[in-house]
Amino acid sequence: MTTAGGRPSFAQTLSAALAETQLRMINITRYPGQMALEIVIPIVFAAMPMLLGRATGGEAAAANFAANTGTTNYVAYLLIGSNVFTLVSSAFWHIAYWLRFEQETGTLEAVYLTPTSTVTLASGVALYSVIRGLTSSLLAYVIGCLIFQVNPFQGDVLLALGFIAAGLIPLYGMALIFGAVVLKVKESNAVVGLMQWVVSFLMGIFFPITVLPPFVKFIAWLFPPTWMTNGVRSSLLGVGYFFGSWYADMAVLWAFMLFAPLFGFWVFNRTERGIQRNEGVGQF
Amino acid sequence: MNGQVTVENLAKTYLTRQRAQAGLAGLFKSEAKQVAALKGVSLDIRPGEIFGLLGPNGAGKTTLIKCLTTLLLPTSGRALINGFELTKQDNAIRATTGCMLMGERGLYWKLTARENLVFFGALYHLNPTDRRRRANQLIEELSLGEIADRAVESYSSGQRMKVAFAKALINDAPLLILDEPTNTLDVPSAHELRAVVRRLNSQGKTVIYTTHIMAEAETLCDRVAIVDHGQVLALGTVPELKTSLQREAVLKVEGVISKKATTAVEQLPGVSRVALNMNGHATLTVVSQDSHATLLPRLIETLTAHNAVIQKIAPEEVTLEDVFIARTGRTLAVDTTVK
Numbered sequence: 001m002t003t004a005g006g007r008p009s010f011a012q013t014l015s016a017a018l019a020e021t022q023l024r025m026i027n028i029t030r031y032p033g034q035m036a037l038e039i040v041i042p043i044v045f046a047a048m049p050m051l052l053g054r055a056t057g058g059e060a061a062a063a064n065f066a067a068n069t070g071t072t073n074y075v076a077y078l079l080i081g082s083n084v085f086t087l088v089s090s091a092f093w094h095i096a097y098w099l100r101f102e103q104e105t106g107t108l109e110a111v112y113l114t115p116t117s118t119v120t121l122a123s124g125v126a127l128y129s130v131i132r133g134l135t136s137s138l139l140a141y142v143i144g145c146l147i148f149q150v151n152p153f154q155g156d157v158l159l160a161l162g163f164i165a166a167g168l169i170p171l172y173g174m175a176l177i178f179g180a181v182v183l184k185v186k187e188s189n190a191v192v193g194l195m196q197w198v199v200s201f202l203m204g205i206f207f208p209i210t211v212l213p214p215f216v217k218f219i220a221w222l223f224p225p226t227w228m229t230n231g232v233r234s235s236l237l238g239v240g241y242f243f244g245s246w247y248a249d250m251a252v253l254w255a256f257m258l259f260a261p262l263f264g265f266w267v268f269n270r271t272e273r274g275i276q277r278n279e280g281v282g283q284f
Numbered sequence: 285m286n287g288q289v290t291v292e293n294l295a296k297t298y299l300t301r302q303r304a305q306a307g308l309a310g311l312f313k314s315e316a317k318q319v320a321a322l323k324g325v326s327l328d329i330r331p332g333e334i335f336g337l338l339g340p341n342g343a344g345k346t347t348l349i350k351c352l353t354t355l356l357l358p359t360s361g362r363a364l365i366n367g368f369e370l371t372k373q374d375n376a377i378r379a380t381t382g383c384m385l386m387g388e389r390g391l392y393w394k395l396t397a398r399e400n401l402v403f404f405g406a407l408y409h410l411n412p413t414d415r416r417r418r419a420n421q422l423i424e425e426l427s428l429g430e431i432a433d434r435a436v437e438s439y440s441s442g443q444r445m446k447v448a449f450a451k452a453l454i455n456d457a458p459l460l461i462l463d464e465p466t467n468t469l470d471v472p473s474a475h476e477l478r479a480v481v482r483r484l485n486s487q488g489k490t491v492i493y494t495t496h497i498m499a500e501a502e503t504l505c506d507r508v509a510i511v512d513h514g515q516v517l518a519l520g521t522v523p524e525l526k527t528s529l530q531r532e533a534v535l536k537v538e539g540v541i542s543k544k545a546t547t548a549v550e551q552l553p554g555v556s557r558v559a560l561n562m563n564g565h566a567t568l569t570v571v572s573q574d575s576h577a578t579l580l581p582r583l584i585e586t587l588t589a590h591n592a593v594i595q596k597i598a599p600e601e602v603t604l605e606d607v608f609i610a611r612t613g614r615t616l617a618v619d620t621t622v623k
Contacts, residue, residue: 007375008409012409015406015409015411015412016406016407016409018406019402019403019406019407020403022403023392023395023399023403026394026395026399027392027394027395030394030435105389105392105393106386106389106390107389107390107391107392109355109385109386109390110385110386110389110390110391110404110451111407112354112355113353113354113355113378113381113383113385114378114404114407114408115375115376115378115379115407115408115409116406116407116408116409117375121407273357276355276356276357277357278298278299
């Protein structure tokens, strides 16, 4: 049981978070077709600009692409963009939809009645989301590369994974802010739908952000997914780091890692308290 | 403050938005409106008792329960629950309270009953062995064995309520808060659930039980608070509440009775409360400070003068429903949601 005063031990907190992850995993096994579809989506998503590029660029497509991006491998470049976007999209949807779905079904109030904090529950959902998002995006990247006949394992694969790992933590901090907005406005589709496209644009899903106007480029640099995408592209395809070296770009992601989750939790807790002060979390 | 639950002047005011007017303009215009759902509620619930909260829909019962279970922050007042102070020690309150609030809506329908119970055991910080052992124990005690490994979505409404009840027991808390737990249960299942509540109570658990079923409150609860319009209107044991009405006469009239006749009866001297229940046929409950002998001729004369057809008229032994009518001026069928 909970220790005196209701404060759980670290082991109890971890166990509750893992139970939340396990619950989501059990739940997804009840929808067996969903994972397969998630692998197809980023491939189709990247195929569209890829084929458009071939149609408009013809024989010189790769050379033209390299002039602006630093790599001739536009297939891997676009697949990286669409798969990092899958991770971003997973984070936003899983956190926002978790809150909204549970609000509608009534289970959100049920979990609020327990001594497990929302932060712990959100961590459990985030872990589930990471496992699901990483599995589908890594598989989609490899399958996409094989379909379009490029080597998926070129460059520094470990460093690319390092950029993904470092980018995921601030990403879920951001997702928690969107979760707070969903809790407040009681709507997830429009909020996440809009934000994921804004972020996809700012992170340079299919293009280098150097082509953006200066002010927009500055805003893009404030989003962790921008650094994550460029870090993965640079380590695998050598397109060039924003600050010239991998460790300088990684340091920026580490700074986000320290700041974004704390800011996300602060915003979420404030919103949650405000809602408890008025109509309560269960009202939808 | 030495009860299991002690509430002092608890108040809760909501801010809602109300559409300004009907039509196209109403789509875009709304006004902020404050709604007082609780108006200074004070209660002292003793350890080991079954305490009933009785009131119609919208009386404030659920708001009170939501405040006590930390789902809502009260606007003012204070409460001690299991020795912990509300709003300051919320985690400790949650850890020591078992709740059934949303009935079947509080379950994950894609999961089985066993998976639900084990999951909530983890959220109450039971270790993996204990949460499985406790889930198995509850499945056995509540005769859920046959359905325990099927997805909740395949259950009947009554079966889901039983699983929701089991969920409230997963942390084996000293205080149980049950919000209308027999809703949607058939008669034998409701009877079975009340028997379990009695058994748990005999083992020392304190129970707060909200209901709008008079008979349930009358047979199950040690003490009852009648709640309406966000206030506690009466509080005591069922015999105490009935005794408080003994000096008043209660007559029940059945037949064809118009609202006009009811209004005329209300205006008779000595009549303190009148409630008309139009459930199939009209039943008029008249509570008067005069004796039956004084009230009866006046009542018959007034009703017949207003074209009422009297099929049956009889003095009634005081029931909890009469107490409710005497205190609130309405039957439990009336929705008193604050709008």
